[in-house]
Amino acid sequence: MNIEIANSYEELSLKAKNRIVQEIEKNKQLLLCTATGSSPTGMYQQLCIEFQENPELFNQLRIIKLDEWGGVEMDQPGTCEQYLQQNLLQPLQIPESRYIGFNSNPENPILECERIQEKLKTEGPIDLCILGIGLNGHLAFNEPANYLQPFCHVAKLSEMTLQHAMASKMNFKPGFGFTLGMADILHSKMILILIAGKEKREIVQKFLSKKVSSSVPASFLWIHPKVHCLITKDALEETA
């Protein structure tokens, strides 16, 4: 894993944006898997600025949503869908034909997972996967457990995850989550994980200890050959 320390959130966002641009320049049809939450927001803002200067760069880019809250309407504030529509899909003018994403409230959640898995089979593998880390070490909605699941699945959400700022915006708490599985993520050609903020210090120490364990799903990134981890100084204990 290549670990790069940023002095600030702004610097992390800019560095991350530059990496993505570099990859799109090499492959305009790049399949980008997008996390939501506070970690990548600054980077998405930077990508939107890039779009203003160079819209052609994004005219073949494909996007797949990493995860979604389940059992809530798609237009609820706080869904990953709303987040991506506002922060990325609309500003970068990504049409439906270049976007794959879980429906947050389908009739049959299992079939919805199968639908996304099938799409990933035909459109994948993911070229570049953007990730954040949960306070409990989750990766997407792959929550700490005795075992992890390889493919798209309906996830039981932990109490800690349900307290995430996105879920707290909702009128009804999500009953479950939809997520790409660990193999779906680890089969990405390249992974960029963004970690920012002092509230992440405790989990960062576990993550950096290189102990690969299902109790910290993000630790599985240590077995992937091409992971770039961008981390702000304040997320590292020694700089407190």
Ligand code: GLP
């Ligand atoms: C959320 C999202 C994840 C995200 C993670 C970290 O639950 N479902 O995709 O990466 O938790 O979020 P944040 O960046 O806000 O800390």
